[in-house]
Amino acid sequence: MMSTISLVHLVIYELVLLSVYVSSLDKGYFWQITDIHFDPEYSVDGSPGNLCHKNRFNPFRKHDADSPGMFGDPRCDTPWALVQSAIAAMKTIKANPDFVLWTGDTGPHSDASQKELNSLIKETTDLLNKTFNGSYIIPVLGNHDVLPSNQMPAKNSKYYQGTLTDWGWENLLPADAQKTFVTGGYYSQMITPEFTLVVLNTNLNFMYDKLTENMIDPAGMFDWLRALLEKQRSDNRKVMIISHVPPGAYEREANSFHLYPRYNREYLDVIEAYSAVIGSQIFAHEHKDTFRLFLDKKGKPINVGLLAPSVNPWKNTFIAPDPPNNPGVRLVTYDRDTGNILDIEQYYVDLKAANKARKAEWKQEYQFTKAMGVPDLKPASIQTLLKNFTTSGSKLFDTFYSWNDVSYSGGSCNATCKKVYLCTVQHLDIASYNACVAANASTPHHPSHYVEIVTRQPRTASPIYTTLSKILPTTLPDEVVSGNNSHRRPHHHPTHRPPHHDPIPKYIKYIMFGMGVVVFVLFIVIMVLCCQRRRLYPQTRYMRVPSVTIQ
Numbered sequence: 001m002m003s004t005i006s007l008v009h010l011v012i013y014e015l016v017l018l019s020v021y022v023s024s025l026d027k028g029y030f031w032q033i034t035d036i037h038f039d040p041e042y043s044v045d046g047s048p049g050n051l052c053h054k055n056r057f058n059p060f061r062k063h064d065a066d067s068p069g070m071f072g073d074p075r076c077d078t079p080w081a082l083v084q085s086a087i088a089a090m091k092t093i094k095a096n097p098d099f100v101l102w103t104g105d106t107g108p109h110s111d112a113s114q115k116e117l118n119s120l121i122k123e124t125t126d127l128l129n130k131t132f133n134g135s136y137i138i139p140v141l142g143n144h145d146v147l148p149s150n151q152m153p154a155k156n157s158k159y160y161q162g163t164l165t166d167w168g169w170e171n172l173l174p175a176d177a178q179k180t181f182v183t184g185g186y187y188s189q190m191i192t193p194e195f196t197l198v199v200l201n202t203n204l205n206f207m208y209d210k211l212t213e214n215m216i217d218p219a220g221m222f223d224w225l226r227a228l229l230e231k232q233r234s235d236n237r238k239v240m241i242i243s244h245v246p247p248g249a250y251e252r253e254a255n256s257f258h259l260y261p262r263y264n265r266e267y268l269d270v271i272e273a274y275s276a277v278i279g280s281q282i283f284a285h286e287h288k289d290t291f292r293l294f295l296d297k298k299g300k301p302i303n304v305g306l307l308a309p310s311v312n313p314w315k316n317t318f319i320a321p322d323p324p325n326n327p328g329v330r331l332v333t334y335d336r337d338t339g340n341i342l343d344i345e346q347y348y349v350d351l352k353a354a355n356k357a358r359k360a361e362w363k364q365e366y367q368f369t370k371a372m373g374v375p376d377l378k379p380a381s382i383q384t385l386l387k388n389f390t391t392s393g394s395k396l397f398d399t400f401y402s403w404n405d406v407s408y409s410g411g412s413c414n415a416t417c418k419k420v421y422l423c424t425v426q427h428l429d430i431a432s433y434n435a436c437v438a439a440n441a442s443t444p445h446h447p448s449h450y451v452e453i454v455t456r457q458p459r460t461a462s463p464i465y466t467t468l469s470k471i472l473p474t475t476l477p478d479e480v481v482s483g484n485n486s487h488r489r490p491h492h493h494p495t496h497r498p499p500h501h502d503p504i505p506k507y508i509k510y511i512m513f514g515m516g517v518v519v520f521v522l523f524i525v526i527m528v529l530c531c532q533r534r535r536l537y538p539q540t541r542y543m544r545v546p547s548v549t550i551q
Contacts, residue, residue, distance in 0.1 A: 028098040035285070077108045090347075142285070152212070160181055205245070243283060246305060280377075287325055301382065313408075323409040348406045373396075
């Protein structure tokens, strides 16, 4: 009897200790806002086929059912009304976060002039700084925050210095962070004595950056990162790594990798070597809501990376199954001591309803731990969740997949889609990913096996895009699998290609055709008149002149 009572007391004691431990966690909160793609030229009177800009061929186009909405259009970039609404909603929901992660791609998909890009990013900087005065604003560069898009320089401190001064980021970053930022757009910032944010510029490693294609370590970022993490480990400190472009592949398109193979491998090696120091990782770029589970070479889960959906609702017209998304912002609960992610609250606005009502109502889409039935978002919890995704009869994956486009389409994912998705989420190494996908013989090869090179004209001209495609092998060469970049696998970036330009309005074509007809008729009439004149007044070709005698 006594032993039973002692056992009960022991259980109660353990539960008390557990509750004390949970309550003693130093919880913090931060916002993530990303992929804004702000376009100052967006107009409700614009043409959706012309990036929602006013068409210079049809400046008097009237608003109709096909016109862009007040808060955005899936065929275009983001209006200022949506940017203001998103940031105001963040302030209303959680006014005093520890920090705000602003994870890149504030620039539009079309190439603005440098003056335009500076102005729109500075305007966004000022709004965030004013709204969250008292919280750290942590800016991150995206592949559309440079001109030309995707071409992030590795040896141009003038560009990085310009972002600090022209965008107002010198008011956001401390002096020591600015020193490393000007070398390559990366930096670290201490949040607490136990915890540091590490901001990387993985655009330097992006598949479309031709400036860094043949470099070993662009801007020395990986050497800097290893040295920093070594110091954090020796000081018994934790970090959270933040960057725009993630490693691995895009889950909605088979064999579509984000980083050059050797940079992808280098990144994964760093995460594995310092997994004890890294609490979590935060990414953006895809516009979709998803995560990545990092495994070591033995298949053990060691870290988690979260990808937040975009504010911009743009639909990628180059990937058939890629739907638009509702605009979203994310509130994250984290452990201030370890940097581990404890929970996510995702907020969104129903774009169709907001445009119809001319009022944006931001609401919670989900709270991750409650919806998925996990205690937190640590590696072990995410691994358990992935196992639950494959359990027969479980609806968890369907729910999770509906979040991918921020509840825009409610689309389903068939068996093949699900297999590729799960391969992408937990196989970030290219060889491991290929082996996982190859295990599913029914997996179709997607149009990612075409390279599409998009040449953009200046925004002052009508947006004209030239696409050149060439067929590539449907299997990866050994050089790519091994990390050698001599035969680089093309990457189909889901967010960088603008929509097709608007055709010339029909009435303009009619006018031009009519003018052509008039000119042709006038030409015929003139020719006929000339011929008649020559018949009435024939000219002698040679004329005899009588001799003249001068006396």
